[in-house]
Amino acid sequence: DIVMTQTPLSLSVTPGQPASISCKSSQSLLQSDGKTLLYWYLQKPGQPPQLLIYEVSNRFSGVPDRFSGSGSGTDFTLKISRVEAEDVGVYYCMQSIQLPFTFGPGTKVDIK
Amino acid sequence: QLQLQESGPGLVKPSETLSLTCTVSGGSISSNSYYWGWIRQPPGKGLEWIGTIFYSGSTYYNPSLKSRVTISVDTSKNQFSLKVRSVTAADTAVYYCARHVSSGWGLIDYWGQGTLVTVSS
Numbered sequence: 001d002i003v004m005t006q007t008p009l010s011l012s013v014t015p016g017q018p019a020s021i022s023c024k025s026s027q028s029l030l031q032s033d034g035k036t037l038l039y040w041y042l043q044k045p046g047q048p049p050q051l052l053i054y055e056v057s058n059r060f061s062g063v064p065d066r067f068s069g070s071g072s073g074t075d076f077t078l079k080i081s082r083v084e085a086e087d088v089g090v091y092y093c094m095q096s097i098q099l100p101f102t103f104g105p106g107t108k109v110d111i112k
Numbered sequence: 113q114l115q116l117q118e119s120g121p122g123l124v125k126p127s128e129t130l131s132l133t134c135t136v137s138g139g140s141i142s143s144n145s146y147y148w149g150w151i152r153q154p155p156g157k158g159l160e161w162i163g164t165i166f167y168s169g170s171t172y173y174n175p176s177l178k179s180r181v182t183i184s185v186d187t188s189k190n191q192f193s194l195k196v197r198s199v200t201a202a203d204t205a206v207y208y209c210a211r212h213v214s215s216g217w218g219l220i221d222y223w224g225q226g227t228l229v230t231v232s233s
Contacts, residue, residue: 037216039219039220047225048210048224048225049159049220049223051219051220054216054218054219055216055219060219092158092159094159094218095218096218099172099174099175100173100174100175100176101161101217101218102161103158103159104158106158106159
């Protein structure tokens with residue numbers, strides 16, 4: 001199985017300040033067609049996860065532009081340019097290049 | 113607006129079979145554009161992919177669960193189902209049904225609200 005790791009596991013951020021989460025995979029997520037199958041999800045308290053970013057850097061429909069994704073191969077980053085109160089929750093990275101799909105352990109973000 | 117709703121018993125005894133159904137409304141399960149999956153989350157823990165099915169019946173399972181899991185689809189009812197046999201306390205979790213986009217399975221664009229299943233005698 002591809003192991004996904006995330007750092008940090010928790011993050012406390014002042015509103016308006018930036019935040020960054022790292023995700024690393026144990027194998028390259030680059031597919032032969034050039035796509036890199038790395039996704040970012042946010043699980044707000046008491047809710048199912050919601051898709052933020054697909055294929056490393058594409059914002060999903062309705063996701064604010066303060067969220068951005070970057071990276072390649074095995075190293076990826078999710079950035080929030082200016083954290084807002086509604087951004088609290090647990091952020092997960094996920095890979096789908098190989099079955100079983102696997103998620104990172106999650107990064108809990110809260111507001112100072 | 114697509115909606116997915118999980119249903120089934122919230123309490124299952126050890127060694128018995130956990131059975132859940134996901135009802136899809138606002139869209140057809142019989143689409144070449146989507147796959148349908150189950151993901152679970154033990155209380156206070158992370159996400160685990162269980163398996164995924166195409167409307168034709170093709171299935172893909174997590175090897176860690178494959179020997180105990182069956183996912184099936186009923187296109188006439190616009191539903192898909194999950195069975196987990198021989199459950200233990202480790203199967204206690206919130207179970208989510210979800211829709212994967214065919215062009216990129218990791219793109220899960222709709223989730224059910226989730227249902228908590230507790231395994232206890």
